Amino acid sequence: MKSVAVIGASLAGLYAARALRAQGFDGRLVIVGDERHRPYDRPPLSKDFLTGASGQEQLALADAEEIAELDAEWLLGTRATGLDTAAGAVLLDGGRSLSADGVVLATGAAPRRLPGEVPTGTHTLRTLDDAQALRADLAGGARRVVVIGAGFIGAEVASSCAALGHEVTVVEAAPLPLVPQLGEEMARICATLHADHKVTLLTGTGVSRLHGAGADGRVTAVELSDGRLLGADVVVVGIGVRPHTAWLEGSGLPLDDGVVCDAGGVTPLPHVVAVGDVARAAGSRAEHWTSATEQAAVAVRNLLAGSTVATHRSLPYFWSDQYGVRIQFAGRRAPGDTPRLVEGSPDDRSFLACYERDGRTTAVLALNRPRPFMRLRRELARATRPATA
Template identity: 80%
Template sequence: MKSVAVIGASLAGLYAARALRSQGFDGRLVIVGEEPHRPYDRPPLSKDFLTGATDDQDGADEDRLALADAEELAGLDAAWLLGTRATGLDTGGRAVLLDGGRSLVTDGVVIATGAAPRRLPGPSPTGTHTLRTLDDARALRADLARGPAEVVVIGAGFIGAEVASSCAALGHRVTVVEAAPLPLAPQLGDEMAGVCAALHGDHGVRLLTGTGVARLHGTGPDGRVTGVELTDGRLLPASVVVVGIGVRPRTDWLADSGLPLADGVLCDAGCVTALPRIVAVGDAARVAGIRAEHWTSATEQPAVAVRNLLAGRTVATQQAVPYFWSDQYGVRIQFAGRRLPDDTPEILEGSPDDRSFLARYTRGERTTAVLALNRPRPFLRLRRALGRAAQPASS
């Protein structure tokens, strides 16, 4: 294999490029990114970057978001095509089609195009935001700097909750609207999700559940948002709206490629697709039936995917235990494992009333998942134990 193209200058794309070089690939490496930026860290966008906690005396220190310094990027010896969108994949001609009618001929492809935020149907008045990219965060941050705002966050998942937390810390009045009866219940179960939902009220943020959004209202010469109309008829005043209703994998450009797609690029447990010399990683990949939208998946999958890409077949699979975290209202929420609906949560130390505790989920005698609020060290111990238990027994 003399050339490899990594499509997506993302966290997963950067880790794939690192893995290619560390595993001995010395051919031509091209990294294609739709954004104009080199790889940067997304989690701070809804937290420290939004509140200005990363500021220096000259303003926002965006350099702190960089995932690699200039020396490392130079060491990758890669050609960077930034501000360039992939529009198709010609598997017969072994080429990635790019905007502007260009094409990139390559022997191997790593798909790392990530995900895009879902949007509300209908018009989006000025002052309506999603938060996925650095440019999204810049725009939202500038809007919040206009002065005290009535902020309505639509969606109480991790991004929505983190944005609500940041907006509250900045002194804005915040309302969170969630269509489900209880946010995060699918991930944590009703009991533990209720504890996390209470964090909003602890910090003066109103949480409205069990109702959706009918439409957004906007007036004035610039059509700025003035309100959010709910499906139950209520009208919430709003001068800034943040839509956090989930994401969809960025696979539209692969529609005519022949790759099997179903809420992501379908891959086996080694991130290998049905077509030769094409692997997929990160938010765009459905690996062994699971599409995991978490930082750890984007960092752990590429090494396995690249090994299989260079081998020309699946010689390794990923055995990692799912893990995610979220920082809200000064509380770090950490979760690891695979919880099923009937698994039972048990508090091991601390108290939910204090918003600081360690819990495990059990199925019979077996621990299936662990959850912690502000208990990082004991959580790490149990997470490692889960990882050891998930490893296949040696023969």
């Protein structure tokens, strides 16, 4: 294999490029990214970057020295438009094409958007440009912020806006946010964080449309499905993401809520692998920071080998910072698993809990208990690691 194209210049793409060099690939390496920025860290966008506590320079995932050591060609601000598997070429905007012996798909995901007309002052938060636009809007005199969606991104944005002094309302269609991730009992505890900081949480109702007014069509209100109107100067939509696969339609690769691949990231075409948010590996798709970083080394190893010689199966792990509380979760919780308090108190918003099933621990949740959480996370990872020959 003399040339590899990494399509996607974010976290998963950077880690794939690192793995290629670390595993001895010394051929031509081309990294294609539709953003104009070099790889940066996304989690701070909804937190420290949004509040102004950190700047763009703190987001960089690689310094100038590492960029040089990768010895890669960077095609930034360039969008991939198709994959010609027969010709071994990636089609790029402007009618260009890029030939490669191997391809790493790391195009991530794009935010879901509300249907219908979107007034000025309505934002999603996925990219650095998104965060810069939202930060500027919040600094422009906005008082009332409505966040649509109470998942982790929505909750983090609400937390940051509250810290900036805005009047914040969060709208969630589900009766209680984060139940699929945490279960009802623990999700209810986490939902109380909003009220602790004078943020209004409205659940069990959707959004029918957004209202705008003025010459620039600026957002003025959010109309809920039950007919209520919420005044708004800024609206942030955080209702999930869709894997970025539209450009792969017609390529012959199987697409189903992501690029379908095996547990090693290998697609039905051995010279094409998928990593990160876009990869639907062994029937599931993970949208977490740790998954993107860990999948890359395995997928690259298989790409260079020409077949699946390694698989990735690590313990799922994610975290979220909200209202000064760090929420950490690790494991594979199933409906019916019972949470047991190990230490601390939910009333203090600082505790450690284990989810149990048939006498064994399946997952761990912590609020502001990082050290004991990491210890239990390591124990859980050892206990659930599959046996190897």
